[in-house]
Amino acid sequence: MTTVRYHSDEPELDDLYEQMSEKDLQPLWAMKGLLTPEPAARTRAHRWSAKQMRALGERAGELVPIDRGGDRRVLACANPGLNGLPYATSTLWAAVQFLGPREMAPAHRHSPSALRFVLEGDSVWTMINGDPLHMAAGDLILTPAWTFHEHHNPSDRGMLWVDVLDLPVVEFLESVFFEEGPSEDVDPKTDPQSASERYYGAPGLIPAGQVEPPAENYSPLLAYRWADTDAALRHQAELTGKTDVSVRFTDPVRGRDVMPTLRCEMRRISAGTETALQRQTGTRVTTVLHGSGRITIGDNEFDIEHGDILAIPSWAWTSVQANPGSENLDLFTTSDAPVLEALKLFREERS
Numbered sequence: 544m545t546t547v548r549y550h551s552d553e554p555e556l557d558d559l560y561e562q563m564s565e566k567d568l569q570p571l572w573a574m575k576g577l578l579t580p581e582p583a584a585r586t587r588a589h590r591w592s593a594k595q596m597r598a599l600g601e602r603a604g605e606l607v608p609i610d611r612g613g614d615r616r617v618l619a620c621a622n623p624g625l626n627g628l629p630y631a632t633s634t635l636w637a638a639v640q641f642l643g644p645r646e647m648a649p650a651h652r653h654s655p656s657a658l659r660f661v662l663e664g665d666s667v668w669t670m671i672n673g674d675p676l677h678m679a680a681g682d683l684i685l686t687p688a689w690t691f692h693e694h695h696n697p698s699d700r701g702m703l704w705v706d707v708l709d710l711p712v713v714e715f716l717e718s719v720f721f722e723e724g725p726s727e728d729v730d731p732k733t734d735p736q737s738a739s740e741r742y743y744g745a746p747g748l749i750p751a752g753q754v755e756p757p758a759e760n761y762s763p764l765l766a767y768r769w770a771d772t773d774a775a776l777r778h779q780a781e782l783t784g785k786t787d788v789s790v791r792f793t794d795p796v797r798g799r800d801v802m803p804t805l806r807c808e809m810r811r812i813s814a815g816t817e818t819a820l821q822r823q824t825g826t827r828v829t830t831v832l833h834g835s836g837r838i839t840i841g842d843n844e845f846d847i848e849h850g851d852i853l854a855i856p857s858w859a860w861t862s863v864q865a866n867p868g869s870e871n872l873d874l875f876t877t878s879d880a881p882v883l884e885a886l887k888l889f890r891e892e893r894s
């Protein structure tokens with residue numbers, strides 16, 4: 544017997560089930576929970592605490608060098624609903640990465656798409672196909688599929704940030720490829736501005752005329768700076784008078800999401816505000832950049848503060864309360880929404 548053996552009180556049917564299981568066949572008529580009326584999420588609502596991740600990451604920094612093979616000092620968020628898989632949700636990898644003083648995480652590339660969201664510090668550059676992207680608090684840095692990337696920290700301070708990848712989707716599609724980059728000839732640059740930003744970073748302007756448009760299906764702008772995100776949120780709040788505002792990070796050439804599988808948004812909830820309930824299909828990972836408060840996800844409630852990472856399952860009603868006081872709650876969220884939209888599976892509801 545190789546596959547699951549179904550059982551019946553009727554001896555002949557039970558015998559049929561036994562013979563079927565020996566031939567790796569299962570009876571649909573006896574299955575439950577396959578075509579459910581609503582999404583039956585395996586992903587659980589969960590919070591990974593920044594304080595705990597920082598303590599364990601710093602200990603890893605003392606014990607674990609960054610070498611070829613290991614490559615990255617990364618603590619992967621493992622959702623308790625996913626049977627030990629190192630995934631934050633069924634579709635998203637999320638992790639905290641630590642890079643110590645004068646360390647270098649060597650170049651590689653992979654078919655999964657990745658992004659970095661910086662929680663604090665400003666001492667690391669990510670080289671993407673040779674273009675140096677400075678990483679500072681609040682910045683979003685893209686590492687699109689199959690681009691070579693390496694991280695280097697020329698300072699004497701350690702730094703940490705959050706990684707999000709579409710790895711579970713690519714793995715499910717059995718399409719993971721990985722390749723190491725050239726480890727010799729490394730020229731770790733520390734330019735304050737990347738070529739990507741110099742070409743595509745001016746608001747509303749993209750190269751035209753003799754310049755070939757990029758052929759790729761991801762944003763040619765690889766860095767979204769906190770000063771711009773912060774201003775967009777502040778202006779929207781001022782103009783609308785709303786206490787719950789969001790911006791979406793987009794590809795300046797196509798107006799679409801930054802990468803084909805990943806949607807990125809930043810939300811600002813004014814201190815003291817409780818948001819309406821909302822739910823959507825697909826899963827989300829949220830990181831707290833500023834402020835503190837409480838998030839309700841389905842039947843779960845979590846206190847949240849700077850650096851915490853949250854897993855939000857598909858179709859779970861969610862609302863957020865920002866603590867009263869002086870600081871607004873700034874939340875960075877990555878979702879798989881572009882995948883669901885492409886397949887016409889995206890649904891959203893608000894209460």
Ligand code: GTQ
Nearest residue numbers: 615617638640692706708
């Ligand atoms: O920094 O290149 O969290 O390749 C997982 C896989 C980070 C990275 C992760 C990766 C990286």
Ligand code: FE2
Nearest residue numbers: 651653657692
């Ligand atoms: Fe990588």
